[in-house]
Amino acid sequence: MRVGSDGPVLSCHGLRKRFDERVAVDGVGFTISEGETYGLLGPNGAGKTTTISMVCGLLARDEGEVLVEGRPVDPQAPDARASIGYVPQEIAIYPDLTARENLRFFGKLYALGGKDLETRVGEILDIVGLADRADEKTEKYSGGMQRRLNIGLGLLNRPRLLVLDEPTVGVDPQSRNAILSSVERFREQGMAVLYTTHYMEEAERLCDRVGILDEGKLLAEGTRRELVAMVGERDRVHLAATGNLEAAARVVGALDAVEQATHSEDGVDLVVEDARKHLPAILMYVGEQAHVTTVEVSEPNLEAVFLHLTGKALRD
């Protein structure tokens, strides 16, 4: 069965995966429509990669269902996977093959052949900007070039669903920006994009909807506006400080205006109603326990949502 263009490209619900005694993913479900980018936002170890492994059919799920264009995805059922483009977090290319050979090889696995294959290989090389160095072994490429080819390989089969697993980890700012721009183009071309990241800024820039994942559970999902509304119009304050940060967070957390107070290695994070009004009092209380070096006040964002939902900062 194949659903019409109105239905979601990806539909998954009740995904559950346990590794021994540890539940890695617990009841996760979401849908992604054509031309929509869905972000799975969560810290390392939240269950993002396990979730997309089940979505791509790489990992057998204990419970739940995954449908791509209405077809079930399963490790032993290859058909639905023909619609999926997968970009793993690692640079998964063969260094002793050229870019063209890498593309040809994976293209053949997607049943491309002959002129179609050569045409598509040429298109991908143009998309990722490697046409002029297509016949060099990829071990000679820079990290950024390898990363671009890594993404290009995920596009070979003209996927309806493109799954990118933290594609910007360890990437320099210039390459990172190029990758984000590419993902924006894929969405414009009508692909459904599933994008995992633990960078709040990437999720805010790219994603139409975001699912916040922590400890294997989908805590909330929605558009940025919907998620921010969950924490109200509260400001987020980061006090870079040294000293007894735990005590500082505890003391300042007792203030009525401070909704949440947590500490990290380099300071104290607060969710505050009208930070500018209460900042003097906050600094006074924190100053009793620690030495504040800098103050950052930011509008409510996904990081604040995460903090609100989990009681901890995203980067933790």
Add this chain to the structure above:
Amino acid sequence: MRAAFTIAAKDLRQRTRDRSAYVIAFLVPFGLAAIFSLTLAKVSNESEFTATYSVVNRDGGEVARAFEEVVLGLDFVKLKPAATVAEASKLAEDGTIDAAFVIPAGFSATASAGQGGELRVITSPNASIGGLIARSIAGSFASDIDAVGLSVQTVLAGRGGSLHDPAVLSQLVERARQTTPTAVLDQNTAESRLFSSTTFYAVGMAVLFVFFTVQFGVRSLLAERETGTLARLLVAPMRPAWVIAGKALASFAVGIASMIALVLASSLLLGAHWGDPIGVALLVVSAVLAAMGITALVATLAKTPAQAEGYASVVAIVGGMLGGTFFPVSQGPAFLANLSLITPHAWLMRGFQELAGGASVLDILPSVGAVLAFAVVLGGIALARADRLVAS
């Protein structure tokens, strides 16, 4: 199935670009076979057994001369003259000779009379084997003299003749000449059934190294898991089994190519004699399959390519040592020869040895069957555990 061939073709392309593959699959085994066969063949030729004996003939009669002729007729014996018992004893004592035979005066007469006689052997304390053989030669000759004498006596008794009759004595001596000592060192007659050192080491190194050569299949599978390309393969619209099939195909092709190259090169360049080509082909195919089975099974126990390589190398070397690829296990104790049969290496060496000795394809089928049994059982277990290999 097309996907499996695509993966195999990609793996082979990568393999042909890896110079170390040529080293492991061909250069090292061929080089070692050449070195071993050239050096050890020389040692082997130089160490062919010889014994130096003296004969102190104080009798000079017909039977004594017959004994001298028997000793002289042995290929491995060199004679050193000794005029007296004292001289012979000194030569034995200082190790110049391995043993001395002392034929006492009157030996021919007493032997002819059927009264026995003392054939004395003086052995060197430094030549245990030469001494034993000397005793064996003397004992054998004496037994034969007794037997011939007894049978002649029996015939004469029936005909009423006498051993003192010159004609009868001549007949007895002639019969004694024709007797063959039981201690015969046959260094050449076994040639047709045993490996030459060149063939032995060509076969041994080919068998040993095929267990290294085929490792690349499972090693590359584990490497793909480590680098993330396996996940990319598994997302492609094909069954995971085709990934394993592709790796197996590539391993098989490399293993076969490696062994064929070694067979041809050792035959043409070293003069190794492998035997019936069909039999060789059967053993080569079964060797590659068994190596693939063992390597795959070992790989299911490993978590990283390095670990898999380490485990597989241990199995290959221990199996090779125990299976007789470095030295003939028949030279070791009997239990070692029996124990070696737990390895496919031993069955392969046995099969190749039979082929080299002129055995037919039918003759080696038990060895082929045993090696294939290893392939089926170990490979089957590995396949049953294959989900570990393709778990991304």
